[in-house]
Amino acid sequence: GAVVSQHPSWVICKSGTSVKIECRSLDFQATTMFWYRQFPKQSLMLMATSNEGSKATYEQGVEKDKFLINHASLTLSTLTVTSAHPEDSSFYICSARGARRRRETQYFGPGTRLLVL
């Protein structure tokens, strides 16, 4: 079964609105969570890395004020796309890393498709 969940799976919003995406590790504590974005027919691009209780580290070119990341607990991280625009339409995937069954493991969530009209 799934070990990392994301909600919502799909979201359609109007330009200028904000969208929050949740990522949860279901049966392990995620010390680190990663947020990726994937445009059609392209590879995964790392947006940011977050450790529980500390500020996220953003990759070059990713606006931290536009993509707000909160990692308040060891099982939950959120990504908020603020003032979304059509060019933000993409497939957003979180990944959680932590010790699961005594092994350091990294799993991906099922992804969230965002369409900004």
Add this chain to the structure above:
Amino acid sequence: QKEVEQNSGPLSVPEGAIASLNCTYSDRVSQSFFWYRQYSGKSPELIMSIYSNGDKEDGRFTAQLNKASQYVSLLIRDSQPSDSATYLCAVNTPQAGTALIFGKGTTLSVSS
């Protein structure tokens, strides 16, 4: 610039054949190597991880690592149409912290 390179394909093989997927990486101090499979419209799922030189087998899948050549490969034996997907090579390097650096993926098509 830390890079992971893959041939984008498509790689086409007949059912039952061996599919060979290749990946090279630029950072010589890379430590951990992973193969993920991504079906269209889905998120990646982990197939194999390999950390030391040599071969690692898991069912129909074999990962091969050669750190001297900075090369990692994935062999799929007895390929099935259900193996048709994009295969992503991912590498972890100390400079990237705990993040994985992904290649652009190789699209595999297995014909019945």
